[in-house]
Amino acid sequence: MDLTAFDTSPQDVYWAATIFSGLVLIIFWFEYRRTRGKLFVRENQMKRRMYELSILRELGERIGYSLNVQKIIDIIRGSLGKLLPYSIVAYMLPNEDGRLIFNVALAEPVSKSFVAEVKTRMLKSFSALFDEVYSADDIDESISGVVTDPANPAKVESLFNVPIVINNRPAGIFTVAATKPDMYKTSEEVEILYTIMNQASEAVSKLETVLEVEKGKLNAMVASMADGVLMVDNQNRLIVVNPQTLAMLGITVPEPTIFDVLDTLSEHFDLRTKIEESRRKDKLIVEQEIEIDEHFLQILISPVKDRKGLMLGSVVLFHDITHDKELEKMREDFTSMMVHELRSPLTGIRSIASLLTTDKVKNEEKKYKEFVELISNNSNSMLELVNDLLDVSKLESGKFEIFKRPGDLRHTIEQRIKSLNALAQENKITLQYKVLPEMPQTLQFDENKIGQVLNNLLSNAIKFSLPGGEVMVAAFFCKKSQDLPQQAANFGLPWQGLKAGAVCAIDAVVVSVSDSGVGIPAREIGKLFNKFQQLSTAMKSEKKGTGLGLVIVKGVVEAHGGQVGVFSEEGKGTTFYFTIPV
Amino acid sequence: MADKAKILVVEDEEILLAALKEELLTGGYEVDGAMDGLQGLEKVKSFKPDLVLLDLLMPKMDGMEMLQKLKGDSETRDVPVVILTNLSDYERISEALSLGAMDYLVKANYKLEDLLDKVRMVLARKQ
Numbered sequence: 001m002d003l004t005a006f007d008t009s010p011q012d013v014y015w016a017a018t019i020f021s022g023l024v025l026i027i028f029w030f031e032y033r034r035t036r037g038k039l040f041v042r043e044n045q046m047k048r049r050m051y052e053l054s055i056l057r058e059l060g061e062r063i064g065y066s067l068n069v070q071k072i073i074d075i076i077r078g079s080l081g082k083l084l085p086y087s088i089v090a091y092m093l094p095n096e097d098g099r100l101i102f103n104v105a106l107a108e109p110v111s112k113s114f115v116a117e118v119k120t121r122m123l124k125s126f127s128a129l130f131d132e133v134y135s136a137d138d139i140d141e142s143i144s145g146v147v148t149d150p151a152n153p154a155k156v157e158s159l160f161n162v163p164i165v166i167n168n169r170p171a172g173i174f175t176v177a178a179t180k181p182d183m184y185k186t187s188e189e190v191e192i193l194y195t196i197m198n199q200a201s202e203a204v205s206k207l208e209t210v211l212e213v214e215k216g217k218l219n220a221m222v223a224s225m226a227d228g229v230l231m232v233d234n235q236n237r238l239i240v241v242n243p244q245t246l247a248m249l250g251i252t253v254p255e256p257t258i259f260d261v262l263d264t265l266s267e268h269f270d271l272r273t274k275i276e277e278s279r280r281k282d283k284l285i286v287e288q289e290i291e292i293d294e295h296f297l298q299i300l301i302s303p304v305k306d307r308k309g310l311m312l313g314s315v316v317l318f319h320d321i322t323h324d325k326e327l328e329k330m331r332e333d334f335t336s337m338m339v340h341e342l343r344s345p346l347t348g349i350r351s352i353a354s355l356l357t358t359d360k361v362k363n364e365e366k367k368y369k370e371f372v373e374l375i376s377n378n379s380n381s382m383l384e385l386v387n388d389l390l391d392v393s394k395l396e397s398g399k400f401e402i403f404k405r406p407g408d409l410r411h412t413i414e415q416r417i418k419s420l421n422a423l424a425q426e427n428k429i430t431l432q433y434k435v436l437p438e439m440p441q442t443l444q445f446d447e448n449k450i451g452q453v454l455n456n457l458l459s460n461a462i463k464f465s466l467p468g469g470e471v472m473v474a475a476f477f478c479k480k481s482q483d484l485p486q487q488a489a490n491f492g493l494p495w496q497g498l499k500a501g502a503v504c505a506i507d508a509v510v511v512s513v514s515d516s517g518v519g520i521p522a523r524e525i526g527k528l529f530n531k532f533q534q535l536s537t538a539m540k541s542e543k544k545g546t547g548l549g550l551v552i553v554k555g556v557v558e559a560h561g562g563q564v565g566v567f568s569e570e571g572k573g574t575t576f577y578f579t580i581p582v
Numbered sequence: 583m584a585d586k587a588k589i590l591v592v593e594d595e596e597i598l599l600a601a602l603k604e605e606l607l608t609g610g611y612e613v614d615g616a617m618d619g620l621q622g623l624e625k626v627k628s629f630k631p632d633l634v635l636l637d638l639l640m641p642k643m644d645g646m647e648m649l650q651k652l653k654g655d656s657e658t659r660d661v662p663v664v665i666l667t668n669l670s671d672y673e674r675i676s677e678a679l680s681l682g683a684m685d686y687l688v689k690a691n692y693k694l695e696d697l698l699d700k701v702r703m704v705l706a707r708k709q
Contacts, residue, residue, distance in 0.1 A: 340639065340668060343690050348597030354694070355604050367604075374597045 069093060069171050070101060072200055073164065076174070077105060083192050085183070086176040087154070088145070090118055091164070092126050093172035100126070100138050106145035110179065111152045115143065118156060118177045125161045129170045158183035160190065162197045167205040228297075228318030231304065232258055234279075234311060236272060248318050250293055265290070271301075275314045279303045295322045334531065341385055345378040388548040392531055395555035402446035402559045409443050409450070409509060409580070410435055413473060416454040420462065428467035431458075436476035436491050443509060445580050449556045454511070456549035457576050461515035464574070469516040470494075478504040478579065485567070488512070488575075496569040504579065508562060512577035519570035528566060529554045553578065586612040587705050590631035592622035592648065593666060594640040598689065602635065602697070609698045619643025623651055626658050633705055635687070637666045638674055646678060653682040662704050 073091045080089060090104035102122070104115055119139070127134050158178040164171045174197060176184060184190060219240070222229050228245030232238055238258040246256060249264045258272075265271045268290045278285045278301045287299040300317040352371050355361050361368055394400040417431050424431045454473075461471040474493050478484060484502040487510070488495045494514050504510070520528070531551045557564045557578040568574040589611045593599040599615045606613045614629045616622040618640045626634065634652070638645035645665065652658045665678045665686040675686050684704050687697065 343668065344595040345597055347689055347691070348595055348599075348601050351601030351605065351694075352597060355601060355608075358608065360608060361604070371600065371604075374600055378597045 069164065069166065069204065070103075072204060073172070073174060074103075076196055076200055080176070080196070081107060083196075084176060084189060085178065085180075087178045087180075088115065088118060089174075089176050090115075090122060091172055091174045092122050092139075093164070094130070095140070098138075099140055100134055102139045102141045104141070104143050104145075106143065106148065108179065109146050109149035109152055110154060111150055112148050114152070114154060114156060114177075114179070115148065118159065118175060121156075121159060122161065122173055122175050125175075126173050129163055129173060154179035157181035158185075160184035160193065162193045164197060165201050167208055171201070227320070229315065230261065230318075231313055231315045232275065233313040236275060236314075239313065245318055248292065248295065248297060248320060264292070268292070271299075271316070274301050275316065279311060279314055289321065289325075295320055296325050297321065338385075338389065342382060345382055349375050349378055385548075388552060391552050391555070392548050395552065395559075400555055400559060402449050402556065404444040404446055404560070406442045406444055407447050408441065409445065409475060409511070410439065412445075412447055412451055413454060413475060413511065416451055416458060417473060420455070420458050423459065424462050424471065427462050427465065428469075429462050429465050430470045431462075432470060432472045434472065434474040434491075434493070436474065438477040439475055439509065440477065440582055443580060443582065445560060446556075450560070450580070453553045453556050453578065454513075456553050457513040457578075460549060460576075461513050461517070461574075464517040465515045466517060471516075472514045473512070474514070475509060475511045477582070478508050478510045480504055480507050484510065484565075484577075493575075494573070495567050495575040496573040499567065502565055505563065506561075507582045508579035509582060510577055510579050512575050514573060514575040516573040519572055520566070520568040520574055521570055522568075525566055525568065529564070550576075586610065587632040588612045588614070588629060589633045589635065589701065590614050590616065590622070590625050590629055591635045592616045592619065592625075592640070592645065593635070593637040594618055595637075605694055605697055606701070608694075609701070611701070619645060619648035619651075622648050626652060626661060631661060632708070633701060634661055634663045635666055635701075636663050636683070637689075638671065638678065646674070646681070649678060649681050649683060662708050664700060664704055 070091075070093055073093070077089050077091065080086070087108040087110050088104055088106050090102065092103075093101045095101050100123075102119055104118070106115075119136075119141070123134060123136065123139070156177050157180055160176050160183075162174045164174055174193075176193070178184075184193075222240055222242045225242060225244060228242060228248045230238065230241040230245050236258055238256070238261070241256060241261070245261070246252070249261060251260050251264060253260055262271050269287060274285050274287065282303055285301040287301070290297045290299055298319040298321050300319065302315050302317075304312045304315050306312055352375055356368065356371055361371065391400065413433065417433055421431060458471065458473070465471060472494055474488075474491065476487065476491055478487055482504050484504055485495065485499065493512065494516070495512065496514070496516075496519065528550050531548060553576075554564050557580075561581045562579040564576070564578045566574065566576050589606050591599055591602045591606070591613065593602060593615070594617050596617070599617065603613045603615050614625055614631070616625045620643045622634070622636070623643070625631075636645045636649060649663055649665075652661060652663065659682075662684045663678075663682070665675060665683045666689050667675055667678075667686050668689055678686065684707070685700060687700055
């Protein structure tokens with residue numbers, strides 16, 4: 001209709017207005033309908049969203065800190081009815097023993113064959129998901145909800161599987177099935193299922209990650225412990241065992257169980273009984289000195305409880321006390337050696353002194369003189385031992401004091417050489433002395449104490465050199481990070497058994513005493529500066545001496561901020577050196 | 583006693599050896615000394631003592647080893663041995679006695695009479 005073609009009359013205007021209004025009304029009506037439809041959909045969406053949220057909140061609260069997937073799935077299943085219609089809802093999960101849990105809840109009284117079909121279809125999906133073939137025999141089934149109705153002919157018309165995924169690993173499947181066709185086809189329905197499953201698995205995954213991190217920290221801590229640690233639960237199943245435990249017990253099987261541990265200990269004591277006893281009495285049990293493979297273990301067994309006091313299991317700690325025992329033994333040996341070293345000569349002195357009073361000895365001039373000399377020598381060496389012991393004990397208690405003053409080290413060395421020349425000649429040993437260039441004129445050091453150090457090193461060198469041998473004393477300057485053996489070689493010093501690697505820590509003067517003696521076996525070198533081992537070695541040696549000299553050398557040099565070292569080659573000779581910082 | 587009984591003292595502590603030798607000389611015995619087990623074994627063969635006083639803790643060859651060697655050799659098996667020892671050595675004493683030593687003398691604080699008594703007793707038992 002072409003309105004503009006009319007001549008405008010009031011009637012025409014009326015009609016036009018009427019038609020126009022009608023059109024507007026129609027348009028508005030359509031518009032209204034459209035908007036209403038949109039609102040309705042939005043309202044529905046909101047409703048669903050609210051459901052979802054409330055379910056998720058409920059899930060969140062009820063899941064709490066549970067990592068038990070089955071529990072979580074149970075919760076989801078319990079709430080799903082509010083969102084989706086179904087005849088049955090089921091899930092399938094692997095359990096700890098490698099079997100399958102098939103749990104189904106009936107919302108409608110379907111038949112057993114309905115359930116069986118769902119089970120078969122789920123099993124198929126499950127096998128595909130886990131890439132492993134499971135049969136119906138692997139299934140532990142449990143059915144809840146309304147009672148099955150054998151007479152219900154309804155078949156499975158709709159079925160939907162959702163995989164349960166935790167931390168990107170498949171954990172099981174969740175399935176809804178209905179007797180009505182064409183369900184679970186719309187994106188909304190599917191979305192609900194996926195959303196809920198995702199949220200749940202995300203929550204568990206996060207929790208699992210947190211726990212994994214915590215567990216990782218704990219494991220790292222346990223693994224890095226020097227002591228052996230193992231934990232068992234209330235059923236005495238091994239939960240944690242660190243490598244130290246296995247090493248201490250000599251267990252080498254790849255995946256040890258508590259039985260490996262129990263077996264290893266069985267000949268010493270019954271760990272299982274002790275673990276149970278400690279849980280029963282709720283107290284720490286300590287097993288002292290269990291000897292395994294020449295190692296002594298102290299074993300502590302303690303119950304473990306959570307914050308509420310609920311018993312969780314037990315922890316067993318293995319503490320290697322071999323070293324402590326060795327130290328104790330060394331200390332005992334040291335004491336008895338010391339007593340022996342002092343008592344034997346003292347007994348001799350007493351006997352000889354008493355003999356000196358007898359007329360028989362009095363009248364024999366030669367014997368008399370000999371006995372007096374014996375007393376004198378022996379009291380001297382005893383005094384030496386007592387002095388050495390005092391020095392060592394001062395060094396150990398940190399009461400050893402040095403008084404550093406500027407002095408000429410060369411002078412100190414010369415003096416000591418002079419004083420020991422007689423002993424050297426007696427042993428047919430030549431003493432040599434070499435001062436190398438760049439030696440500073442003055443140095444801060446304690447002249448008496450360094451004199452004692454030189455004395456000890458020189459008399460050792462003379463003592464352990466063969467007749468006709470040579471002892472060389474040298475002093476030179478060594479710059480920070482300079483290679484010490486290299487320096488010695490450059491200067492043409494007769495250091496035997498040189499090994500690379502010794503570096504001057506700071507600018508220092510190096511003093512070395514080298515002999516051409518029997519040398520020291522490599523395994524003995526570590527013992528040289530240990531007082532306990534030195535005295536007992538000295539006792540067995542045919543050379544006289546307390547063996548404490550080197551312990552004192554080390555103490556004095558370290559008090560100066562210097563270092564001591566030794567190079568040796570059996571049959572060729574030994575070099576002891578020490579440094580004094582410049 | 584027609585002949586003087588011969589006693590060998592094996593002791594590494596020089597002054598104690600000197601004292602023991604002198605004391606036994608004074609007691610009327612013929613005495614020789616050795617300062618370690620090796621020397622001791624040689625002296626047992628050359629000096630042919632009627633009694634050996636033997637220290638346990640010695641360099642080169644200790645008393646226990648020397649005792650074993652003595653008892654393992656038919657030539658020297660019957661020479662009586664008295665162990666010289668320190669107070670705290672009960673374990674060693676019983677070991678030495680089980681190896682065939684006849685008696686022991688505690689070195690610390692021994693008196694001249696104790697020494698001579700013990701020697702007399704052991705020599706008498708031997709006859």
